Amino acid sequence: MAIAGDMGRENLNTWKNKVNHCIDEAKEKLFLLSKDIWSSPEIAYEEKLAHDRLVRFFSEEKGWQVESHYKLDTAFRATWGPFGGKDGDNVVNVGFLCEYDALPGIGHACGHNLIAEVGAAAAIGLKGVLESESNSPVRVKVTVLGTPAEEDGGGKIDLILAGAFEGMDVVFMAHPSQEDAVYLPDMAVHDVNVKYHGKASHAAAYPWEGVNALDAAVIAYNNLSALRQQLKPDWRLHGIIKHGGLKPNIIPAYSELEFYLRTPNRDLSCLRAKAEMCFRSAAMATGCQVDIMFAKHEYHNILRNTTLDQLYEENGRTLGMQFTTDQNVLNTPSGSTDFGNVSYVVPGIHPYFYIGSDALNHTEEYTAASGAEEAQFYTLRTAKALAMTAVDVLLRPDLLKEVKEEFAQGVFCEQAVSKSAPPAGAASVPH
Numbered sequence: 001m002a003i004a005g006d007m008g009r010e011n012l013n014t015w016k017n018k019v020n021h022c023i024d025e026a027k028e029k030l031f032l033l034s035k036d037i038w039s040s041p042e043i044a045y046e047e048k049l050a051h052d053r054l055v056r057f058f059s060e061e062k063g064w065q066v067e068s069h070y071k072l073d074t075a076f077r078a079t080w081g082p083f084g085g086k087d088g089d090n091v092v093n094v095g096f097l098c099e100y101d102a103l104p105g106i107g108h109a110c111g112h113n114l115i116a117e118v119g120a121a122a123a124i125g126l127k128g129v130l131e132s133e134s135n136s137p138v139r140v141k142v143t144v145l146g147t148p149a150e151e152d153g154g155g156k157i158d159l160i161l162a163g164a165f166e167g168m169d170v171v172f173m174a175h176p177s178q179e180d181a182v183y184l185p186d187m188a189v190h191d192v193n194v195k196y197h198g199k200a201s202h203a204a205a206y207p208w209e210g211v212n213a214l215d216a217a218v219i220a221y222n223n224l225s226a227l228r229q230q231l232k233p234d235w236r237l238h239g240i241i242k243h244g245g246l247k248p249n250i251i252p253a254y255s256e257l258e259f260y261l262r263t264p265n266r267d268l269s270c271l272r273a274k275a276e277m278c279f280r281s282a283a284m285a286t287g288c289q290v291d292i293m294f295a296k297h298e299y300h301n302i303l304r305n306t307t308l309d310q311l312y313e314e315n316g317r318t319l320g321m322q323f324t325t326d327q328n329v330l331n332t333p334s335g336s337t338d339f340g341n342v343s344y345v346v347p348g349i350h351p352y353f354y355i356g357s358d359a360l361n362h363t364e365e366y367t368a369a370s371g372a373e374e375a376q377f378y379t380l381r382t383a384k385a386l387a388m389t390a391v392d393v394l395l396r397p398d399l400l401k402e403v404k405e406e407f408a409q410g411v412f413c414e415q416a417v418s419k420s421a422p423p424a425g426a427a428s429v430p431h
């Protein structure tokens with residue numbers, strides 16, 4: 001790949017070193033930011049303190065235009081630039097995403113405080129080098145988007161629909177994990193909430209008068225467990241009973257289930273239809289009424305951009321990252337993310353990073369690891385690799401074009417696959 005105009009490899013390296021220097025200079029305030037978010041965990045769409053803390057962080061930095069409550073109550077946007085290039089040049093808008101929602105009950109067990117820190121650090125690093133190198137060959141704008149509600153709901157999808165990603169050329173974020181990995185296969189997911197309505201009665205004196213909603217939930221749960229054997233190995237179906245009654249001697253008049261349905265690509269219709277039959281048949285068996293409510297948004301799988309992946313990997317290696325080569329890890333579904341939907345509207349990457357602990361995400365041990373000082377080295381190293389990748393995109397001519405061409409091709413192929421899939425609905429469920 002060529003390197004911009006008269007800017008040779010040496011210049012590219014100078015820029016990258018400067019990015020790293022700027023991030024290192026800010027490390028104390030970045031740790032404070034992350035620690036504050038970690039100390040007051042808030043669940044999806046309720047991240048008021050995290051929102052305020054991030055807004056304060058960018059307001060205290062020079063030169064950022066900060067919009068609090070940007071399109072969503074707990075979203076924000078901070079922009080800097082355009083800067084460099086020549087008046088009238090096309091502006092390259094580089095986006096960094098911050099997540100900051102926690103899980104109910106166990107705090108920042110997925111390390112989203114570190115995701116916020118990575119986004120902030122990478123943006124500061126990129127701005128720092130652009131400011132200090134007055135000879136940027138391209139006109140650049142840096143956008144930080146605070147995206148709430150990844151664990152539940154899909155804040156990024158709300159923001160896509162509200163136009164928040166329009167005009168962005170490329171977008172970066174990274175997610176804490178057990179290893180450094182440029183890409184792990186995140187799956188499409190659709191959440192479903194199911195309510196059974198029965199009839200209460202004295203469970204010993206006149207049980208025949210009751211209609212047992214807990215039985216419906218249990219039958220549905222078992223139906224889905226039986227279905228699991230017939231699913232493809234890389235599909236996932238799992239859930240909880242959220243409400244199962246009030247007391248053993250009251251036949252439960254109400255029960256509630258919450259399930260996640262996941263497949264490796266965007267077409268969830270087959271799994272959705274199969275699950276729906278499991279829920280409905282449980283209602284029939286018990287005589288309950290059932291309400292099946294699929295979530296407003298489906299998350300898509302991540303559309304990969306290998307051009308960006310390779311750059312990130314090269315940059316990560318220069319910083320000492322050892323990317324996993326374990327095929328089990330690389331090929332096993334790693335959950336889901338609303339970044340999947342972003343990856344279909346803007347080219348981007350969502351690498352995973354080691355945080356200095358073998359604890360597994362969504363455990364109390366991971367919560368502890370996400371708040372520990374030991375995670376800082378790895379978090380800032382990840383931010384550096386992302387910002388260095390942004391530098392590549394800005395300084396190497398034709399690279400952005402390549403990134404965009406791969407993106408367009410990927411979207412086109414995915415659409416072709418979706419169109420050839422059978423229509424959604426129970427009638428199309430294969431046996």
Ligand SMILES: NCCCC[C@H](NC(=O)CCN)C(=O)O
Binds near residue numbers: 186336
């Ligand atoms: N409501 C469904 C969203 C679940 C998102 C969650 N995300 C992560 O764990 C991030 C790592 N991929 C999940 O997959 O359960």
